[in-house]
Amino acid sequence: MLKVSRRTFLKIAAATGAGASVLGKNILFQSADPVLAASTSPEVVKYSHCVQCNHTPFCGMKLIFKDDKLYRIEKRSDYNNNLICAKGVAAIQELYDPERLLYPMKRTNPKGEPGQWERISWDEALTTIADKLNGIKEKHGAEKVAFITGDPKEPRSALMRLAYTFGSPNFGTESSTCFLALDLSNKLTFGKNHFMTGPCGPGGNPVPGKTKVAIFWGTNPAWSAPFSVAGLRNAKEKGDCKYIVVDPRVTPTVHTFADVHLQIRPGTDGALALCFAKALIENDAYDKEFVEKWTHGFEEYAEYCKQFTVEKVAEICDVPAERIQEACDILVKQGSPIVCKTAAAWPHHVNGVNSHRAMWLLMPLTGSLDVPGGLKVPDEPMDFDMWNGSPGFSRARDLLPKLDDKRVDRKYVPIWADMEDYYAGQGNLQLNFLPEYVRDGEIKACVALGVNAMMWPQTQEYQKAFQDMEFAVSADFYIRPQTHDYVDMILPAAMSFERACPVARFGRKLFLREPVVEPAGEARPDYRICCDIGTALGFGDEFWGGGEKSEENCLIETLKTSGCGVTLEDLRAASPEGVVIPLKGEPQDKKYETGGLRYDGKPGFETPTGKMEFTSEVLRKYGFDPLPIYKEPTQGPVSSPEVAKDFPLILNSGSRVPMYTHSKQRHTPWLRDLMPEPICRLSPKAARERGIETGDEVELSTQFGAIRAKAEVTNIVRDDCIDMFHGWEQANVNLVHARDFDPISGFPSYKEGLCQVKKV
Ligand SMILES: Nc1nc2c(c(=O)[nH]1)N[C@H]1C(S)=C(S)[C@@H](COP(=O)(O)OP(=O)(O)OC[C@H]3O[C@@H](n4cnc5c(=O)[nH]c(N)nc54)[C@H](O)[C@@H]3O)O[C@H]1N2
Ligand SMILES: Nc1nc2c(c(=O)[nH]1)N[C@H]1C(S)=C(S)[C@@H](COP(=O)(O)OP(=O)(O)OC[C@H]3O[C@@H](n4cnc5c(=O)[nH]c(N)nc54)[C@H](O)[C@@H]3O)O[C@H]1N2
Ligand code: SF4
Ligand SMILES: [Mo]
16 A cells, blocks of 8 residues: 555645545645655656546546556646546555455355355356356346446446347346436437436536526536536636526535525425426427427426416425526526536436426427537437447347347336337346345346445345345455345456556547556456356357457457447557547537437437427326326425424435545545545534534434434535435445335435434
8 A cells, every 4th residue: 555645635635625626737646655756767657547436437647657556646638627636546545455356256155144255266256157157047048147237337338248148138237226217308308318418428518608597406516527517617607608506405516606506405306397497488488489390298288387386386395486586587588598417316216207307398498409508419420438338349239129028127117128228228227126136036146247235225135135146246346245245256356547448438539548557466357357257158259258358359349330430559559649530420400300319310309209298108108197297205204294203304315425436435545534434414403403513423314224424514405404425334324215216217216215313
């Protein structure tokens, strides 16, 4: 472990908002590892990308080596983002962490007990995996094996290739808890998901001089996507756009952007969106021509909106009516285009998809669809993205349609199962019902790359699911007892600095990310792990025989099947610079007029009516109300008053903190110093009523159990809300969340719940 400038790090991190803001080049690590710093060996510079935010490469990194050891990380200048935050800088400590898992291990005691592990060779590991999986395939069918990842995005296309080649459509990821339900909402509305939304994607970003109103709605990019903030701030300074921020908390995003902040009660967003729609329609501030020509169900929708008066919605959302009126006035007076920037707070409600639809419809309503400054459909240069590789490489295109009827989630969330199709480049199984699949014998084994059982509500149900499988193998950087106490075998995964796949993509620019250090111990890149398992299973031809060339072979195939016209040689020749993929044609607006939004190339939308749907005919077909209806949160003070008597506070969990991503990097000393232990945030009023002060140990309880944390009394949260980050082994907030799911998407309700807090 590096000996560190810990004090310097802390001082700078604190001065920059706990390390989330832009940090200047060369400020950090002024006194890096003293031995290396004193060494007269020459400095060697290499380049890479940070994957800490969301497991996808964003910020460019300049890596300084001495004596073949990485000893300093700096931002890479003249690069796509031009910043680096505390998590990125601290990646060095993760790389050299002495706790890393270095060898394949098999357990020697029963699952469910604290794991006792015995080192085995890769040969033994691969032979065992092949025997177990092929045995299950022979006896029960290939679909009984699930292939899953948690938040890691990079391994996905290789794992899909493995799943589909083996014969199982049951490939699933954390995206069925994250914000893929927003894509489902988009598909219900527009037929396809065209937008790169979420905190990290450009979809929903205002354009200076074009956008008239930007609504940052349930997202806090200042902490969840720091790399995007400089661009957003520049856009604000240059334009005449008005900003509305809707968030139950007073976040840095509120401070930086809000002309109006609506600090609503969690889960009431749908009502607010319908109120905005009412104001726009009543004031004739909507795009009649677009609505008449290109949309379906407007009359029904407009009628439904009428009941959402400012006064009524002020009561539902628990914010002053004047504030809501102010926001309505901005929308009416400023005109269009408008954009809404959203993320994971939306799907984390039982009525998530419908609330999101209510909000999303504001953009087409105002004629803001696919126009500059509005909700732009990207001019896609190629069939390829960071998360899913190319559907050609992942084999989602040729194999998934044939396997689709063996998906195990159709019984629980048929709309999700039907619409999460191979056109989207992935066939994400709804993983939240894993306990049910295993209980019913529909899943009997799994190959897991970077999976953490703590991500699910009622974690113990998922742990039991892994335990009850006939065989479960998991590849990770560390031994993670919360998950690995319940699996049969663990494999050491190489970290991003140790692997190549996949290439990094920023807009239309591709970068080759070469490994810059040898993998620790016997760790292998996830792509290689997939190729090695595929080969051991008997698919040597499809996986190039596995081995050390696996990553390179996967890269060549991904680039080839994407049709982007760029080869690995091109990328190598340009490295460390990237290669811009030329657009296929001229950039276009309003692609619904010219056929760009349908598979058959005809004008209109890929929906049952061929129009953009205010009332969803897909929802109607599946027996749901076709309108974007508003419903109270299931676990809330209004719908569960009896429960609220004992548990009066709203449990809103998982709002991102600047120094950690989910459960990762918790043992990284620099970051740990910034937030050493689980924090439960409550307002000064809620704290006073309970005799709690900052630093007190508190018990956070719900109907489902209790966990302990340190109190932080802060004005950031509402008086009726509790804010608690997820992913703490010693205080896993998901142990006290209900397993309540959105019936349309199957997503968990992390942002609703009822709880009590007391000093212990
Ligand atoms: N209560 C509550 N729960 C939530 C949320 C919330 O808001 N509230 N948010 C949800 C959301 S949006 C998400 S995305 C999930 C994320 O939740 P997780 O998927 O749990 O995310 P991580 O903690 O990053 O865990 C991923 C695991 O993968 C390992 N890992 C990291 N990178 C790699 C890699 O490249 N290869 C391999 N093989 N392993 C790797 C890590 O060591 C870790 O064990 O949590 C969800 N859970
Ligand atoms: N540092 C860091 N960055 C991350 C991650 C991380 O773990 N750490 N995770 C990554 C992942 S996987 C994801 S999905 C994204 C998430 O990205 P974001 O969604 O931008 O991140 P959050 O901090 O969860 O922001 C949600 C905001 O919504 C608010 N909110 C909660 N409930 C409601 C509600 O009912 N209505 C409204 N209007 N607002 C609500 C919260 O107060 C919070 O400020 O972040 C990514 N980036
Ligand atoms: S903002 Fe995200 S991608 Fe950039 S350095 Fe920080 S963690 Fe890494
Ligand atoms: Mo996420």
